[in-house]
Amino acid sequence: MKLTTKQVDAVFDYVASHDIKWYELQIELTDHLVSIMEEMWKQDTKLSFHQVKYQAEERFGRNYFKEIEAERRKILQKQFNLNQRKMVSEYLKFPKIALSILMVFVVYRISFYFEDISFYIKILYGTLLTLSMLTMINWYRYRKINGKKFLSLETVLKVNNRSMSFSYFAIVLVNSFKETFPENYLFYIPFYFLWVLGILLIITGYQITNKVASRIKNQYQLI
Secondary structure, eight states: OOOOHHHHHHHHHHHHTTTOOBHHHHHHHHHHHHHHHHHHHHHOTTSOHHHHHHHHHHHHOTTHHHHHHHHHHHHHHHHHHHHHHHHHHHTTSTTHHHHHHHHHHHHHHHGGGOSOHHHHHHHHHHHHHHHHHHHHHHHHHTSEETTEEOHHHHHTHHHHHHHHHHHHHHHHHHHHSTTTSOSOGGGGHHHHHHHHHHHHHHHHHHHHHHHHHHHHHHHHTOO
């Protein structure tokens, strides 16, 4: 026995009432619950809609929806981490690695124009921090699509935060050990490699955000 559109909407509202604010989860859990209710109704057509709904609710328990949300968040985080590692690794293979090495060489050569190398490092990572904020602005654009929130877009936020973590770490490190850092330009080369890695994290984070948003728009036919 099939549920009517009005009944499906009632199930959707029930799912949302369990503090499930992510639209894709609301749709998925509603479809799952509706399928179970229809199967129960097929077995006993004398049951009312509310009786079938109650029995379906009892099957899962109070915490079922939040457990699904937590599990899905972990899956998405693992997926996005893997995607970003693959994308970054592409820049570390020929021929793209040539561009990465060139970037390291360029920032290394520029360092010779600064007497205070630690100040130059702060400028580099301050720039990286600014670029990271631009990726956050890009993410914020898609925080809601047509007024709806998506768990996949919320989870991808952590991907966009990585370059910011790089920047803070480098600046704090320079501030903490400024007096003990030798005035040797070669000593700072690892900072330049990390800076280029931060740039790659920004690029890939931006690309992943746009891909996720595009997939959501196509899948749910949102503008």
